[in-house]
Amino acid sequence: MTNKPLLSVRNLGVRFPSPDGEVVAVRDLSFDLGRRETLGVIGESGCGKSTLSYAIMDYLSAGARRSGAVLFKGQDLLLKSEREMREIRGNRIAMVYQNPYSALNPSLTIGEQLDEVSRAHRNLGKDEAREASLTTLRELSLGDPEGVARRYPHQISGGIQQRVCIAMALLCRPDIMILDEPTTALDVTTEAVILDIVAGLKERYDMSMIYISHDIGIVNKVSDRVAVMYRGEIVEHGPQERIYERPEHPYTRALINCMPRAGVKKELTALNTIPGYVKRRSADEEGCPFAERCVKRSPGCEDDYGLAELEPGHFAACGRAYADERPWTREAEAAARATGAVPEIAGAEVREATSDENGPEPLLSLRGVGKFYRNQKKTVRALDGVDFELFKDDVLGVVGESGCGKSTAGHVIAGLAAADRGAILFDGGEIAGSWQRRDRRALREVQLIFQNPGRSLNPSFSVQAILERPLKKLLGVKDPAERRRRAVEMLRKVDLGEEYLSRRPRRLSGGEKQRVALARAFLSSPKLLVCDEATSALDVSVQASVLNLLNELQAESGASYLFISHDLNVVNYVSDHVLVMYLGRVCEYGRRDEVVTPPYHPYTEALLSAAPEVDPARRDKPIRLKGSPPDPTRPIRGCPFAGRCHKKIGPICDETPPPRLALSATHHIYCHLPPEGLQGAVRL
């Protein structure tokens, strides 16, 4: 784009005071944002993405120091007073945040929170402000805006909350909208809808956007250009397709390769990981920020460093790592791939597929399991007649939107919640519903790890106490020396050293905590590990290393996993079988490749279509589900998905429960449509 930049960030630096000296959060950062342009910003957490946006808005904690310049329409925002900034915030530059629920005030109605923006900036009266709010809500295709405006934030769903937040940012027709991970807290299907809205905004409202995300698949969907941030610096910066197809900086490449994406499966390859972690940066540190973790590190790296334009519009801070591959063309790459000269993913080792010549043997079977939560007169049917099987030495991925019952299924299997109906058969016999009534063997053999290891590890226990507890309680190991020996042995298996024994969870990083949680689970040699969103809270590079570790531990121990996740790419990567759930019922079950390829359940098709695709060339025509899953307290007579189904055939869907349609010995779907009707174009 050749237009004069709307926002021009020049050598921006942000430093925070800390007890160990100043910490550099943003360093010597420069970029331009043109009119009607969307800049995507990616990087791991701790790389300064959010700090960048708050530095632009002048909303940093007390003591933070900014340097450089942020020129907005030629005026330096760093020199503006608080009063002058108030004129810009929410008016010329508006923000949308990660978690819409917490960004909305719980005590004020949606209408009031919208109206006050127009009243503060546009001097509108009460009625005019409300009219403006309703119009904007309507423009974001929200049905019944009056009803939404009357309600409080907790009374509307996450997708609507985020649309309200976007509407709030649009009210004054800003020049720039900054979106900070706006879909991270949402379901994939809702995320897809929000991304569609965001992608159309800049044309419709004639504005520019900065879109911050850790997920390059999402950034690719909405951005014109992408900036990759690492430890407070932009290390690479260029047109969106270029950054994906032809990353120059080793960090960008490593980050893209960390992501489990379409077509990447555990049998084919281990995920790429980045050794080490994002370190805080002190004020006196010089040179390449990535050198320590870089696979392409070589002597002289430190000197030959700094953003340089490698091809028109494409800047990278490291020009030497992949210099031998230049000049690069798409055709040359395709040719190289075809001849096998370029491996699909560099540096990854191939794992052999799990063999089951004798036919799989079930470890866990659920038979008509139901779990109901009664709340006054209403009943939430969290699980409603769920049947499935999990085989020995096998990974069953469970997917569905939030509220589909996937976590409840995990809890029921682990005994955290007793099923109200049905039976759970484990390793040949029925086991009790609640953990209190399970024997030691069952307790030992079914283990659980959670999404947030920071909350599931007791903060006042040392790692040693955490690890020795199952040895003492479940295995009855009396000898302290023996317990310690086993704990250390297990720590080594999860790539942590003996020195971790004395640490407390607080001193561990997110990835280390999840490793400790895994070690704890594996110490009792489980036959079944329930992983409830085990990698969802982790950064992509950490997620990749934990997924690799999970695979290694599984291959070594022969344990089975129930892998619950909202992330289809991750489930596709780790699973042997996949279960798709909706509203407490099973939609589809089968071997992974059968589930992610047609024919599939319309809901599976919609989920696959919503999954953010890393590769921009592989995007398909999207299927968008309307709204969210219906009220779970409403009794369902027919198919639970009928209300949102894009392939609904008629009243039969609403009135008759769908039959079990066996497509192969290992694959079945609950749908009224014949197999021919279940074709589709989406594949993963």
Added chain:
Amino acid sequence: MASLVLKKLGGMALTLVAMSLVIFMLVELIPGDAAQRILGQSATPEAVASLREAMGLDDPALARYARWAGGVLRGDLGESAYMRGVRIADIFWRRVGASITLAAASFLIFVPLSIVFGVLAGIRAGKLSDSIISFFGLATMALPEFVSGILLMALFSVRLKLLPIASMIPMGESLWQNLEILVLPALSVTFVMFGYVSRMQRSAMIGVMKSDYVRAAVLKGLPRRRVIFRHALKNALLPTVTVIGMNMGWLFGGLIVVETLFGYPGLGSLTLSAVKTLDLPLIEACVLFITAVYVISTTATDLLYGFLNPRIRFSGGAYE
């Protein structure tokens, strides 16, 4: 919301019944025979026996409880055992009235003061004004009522001669003709409550000012006044309401030290003298009333909290 109110009121009634039973039983457990105590050690066994019969002390415990509880429900609190021939109701309600007046006066002083200074300290956290308020709060909280009360007396009554040193009501006059006697006891109560409530308000305010929705409000470009009063305060008041509500029972019936110090004719000093003279019917009446105030104020706090918090007021499924 309506069902919530009904549930809370039902729970409150149950608690009161259970508490009346407990109080009755506790008083039963006090060693010694009530008739003997009334007549003194020198009384003949026959006299004791006849008084026992007259008082119905030989009836089964449940029957006595039923008689007592029935009387309470009709407003008949019985006769004092110490001051023979005095109906408890005659002295009791006047004391309750005095206590309510003192509680109300204290409430009107400490609630606005604590909230205003707590909010101020919260939004200026870490600055000088916060330090001064926090220090003052801590200092007043650390002073027991009898110390702060004596300090207040020394200053306002002895030195400045502005207010009466004792809070007695002269014979034949009512409290309303002597309102100045309320000031010093109410200030003593304020000293106790201010530090507690203002610290609570301060930390609630600090928490809310760090919340995502306040950040969103600031970055919407709203004036600071609106951010603080409309967005922050509404949420930061919720924990304070709970704390104040929880202390209402104490404020009505627990001011024994303050009332004794100032000679204020309230419920606290009445309870104290009833305990001193082992006047069982009077103890029962006082303790039951204080319990009732606790239960009612806690219930009222819960309901008020629910009313102030839309997440409870409009609980239910998400709207599509």
